[in-house]
Amino acid sequence: MKLSRLFRGVALAALAALFVMIFSGCVPASTDAAAADGSAAGGGSMVSMIIMMVVLIAVFYFFMIRPENKRKKKAQEMRDNLSVGDTITTIGGIMGKIVNIKENAIVIETSDDRVRVQLMKWAVSSVGKQTEEPQN
Numbered sequence: 001m002k003l004s005r006l007f008r009g010v011a012l013a014a015l016a017a018l019f020v021m022i023f024s025g026c027v028p029a030s031t032d033a034a035a036a037d038g039s040a041a042g043g044g045s046m047v048s049m050i051i052m053m054v055v056l057i058a059v060f061y062f063f064m065i066r067p068e069n070k071r072k073k074k075a076q077e078m079r080d081n082l083s084v085g086d087t088i089t090t091i092g093g094i095m096g097k098i099v100n101i102k103e104n105a106i107v108i109e110t111s112d113d114r115v116r117v118q119l120m121k122w123a124v125s126s127v128g129k130q131t132e133e134p135q136n
Helices: 002-024 045-082
Strands: 088-092 095-101 104-109 116-120 122-126
Touching: 045 122
Parallel strands: none
Antiparallel strands: 088 095, 088 122, 095 104, 104 116
8 A cells, every 4th residue: 555655745746846846847849840939839739748647657557556446446346255164364464364363453363273363354365265376
């Protein structure tokens, strides 16, 4: 979640800086002959630059931010739906069966020796038995 917020902040800061540069006149003027005459031929390049920035932000949103938010929402939903008896795998690779659920933590048994480990819910990576290594 922190990385997503950081990315959004950087994207908004870059967009704000671009708009400040465009509207303060820091963007270099066109080198056309018409621009040398003093006419207003630079207006088209400003519009195309704004359109390019909007398209760039849309690409960032649809290829980076939106899929990340969907993945986080799906993982949170999976963690909210944990129940006693589920077999889980943690982010550290520990496998076990849930025996107790608290508000932000779970207790799992990791073996037939009834070894119990208390974990935070955010440490659960998947529910169900893993038969092979996950593909990343």
